[in-house]
Amino acid sequence: MHEMSLMESVIEIVCDTARQNGATRVKSVRLDVGVLSHVEPAALMFCYEAVRHGTIADEATLEINRIAGEGWCLDCGKTVALEERFGACPDCGRHRVQMTAGDELKIRDMEVS
């Protein structure tokens, strides 16, 4: 359940950033989470509810943007969609695809007051 540590980290970064910007409340937080990353959005949501209590973000909503998986197929020489980490190229069926997107795990922005 490393989603708990990740969300503790999110709350920590969000609250620090809000304070550095002179804000007293955090109203919403947006994350970018790639579909090929090692986390489960439902678990992130669940943990978020648990860790935001008692912070200046305790009423902040959480939005998770899913980033689609993409890779560069060495054989086709182009960017292709990637359904799973180390999946095959949908065009040529070979596995020589280097992941270029879908591994994101990022706090994009937040709304404060």
Place this chain on the structure above:
Amino acid sequence: MCTVCGCGTSSIEGHKHEEGRHRHSHDHHRDHDHHRHGDGGPDHHHAADCSDHYGKGIAGVNVPGMSQERIIQVERDILSKNDAYAEENRRYFERQGIFALNFVSSPGSGKTSLLVRTINDLKDRLTISVIEGDQQTSNDAARIRETGARAIQINTGKGCHLDAHMVGHAAEDLALEPGSALFIENVGNLVCPAAFDLGEAHKVVVLSVTEGEDKPLKYPNMFAAAELMILNKADLLPHLDFNVGLCIANALRVNPRLQTLTVSARTGEGIEAFYAWLEASAAHRAA
């Protein structure tokens, strides 16, 4: 969890947290000021006055449901705090010429047995210290200490992985010898430790032949993050239907650069190849 540094409910042997107040200082010796990094890494672009910054921001000028002047661009990796601690650890290890390995596996793959054998066999050639990670008990650190090696136990409590901050403290408490090796035995878990850089030179994933050949496909993140896979308990192969070739093929599908070794920590079969890898990698690192 400590809201200042995020050091959590984990405990490190010899370190006491009293009612949430720390007896140990978080300002480390050796230029190891974690909090400096927490306040903004190189990719941290928020401005003191966000109102005139965000119109040019990556999110664009108009975000539905969000009032423009109060949006703060964060653009930071969720793991950025851990990664900053990991970089501190890595720099410290490099300065001291310490070769650090992060051993990851599911519980019961024989990590501790492998470490004990390695320490005993290499005693005269290499000083090895160990950081042991488990949710509870200091059994593993005690097993390591029986070899005469220095070891420290981190109990993560409810935590499912070691993080770079815990390892930074433990490494400091171990007072590592320059030019030695540090083996970090992570919590037995094939999922979570994959995400947390500890500052190691390499991750080594240990898989035993009593597990399935498809483990690399089921838990790809871990095998993708590792440089070396050690297939352990090879002495049991005559009693099992385990297909070594298929297992290695699966691992290479997930990580084409993965090096693989088949060993038995119990009988010593194949273990010399691991020692050769260890010494070559440490020498390469030092060069």
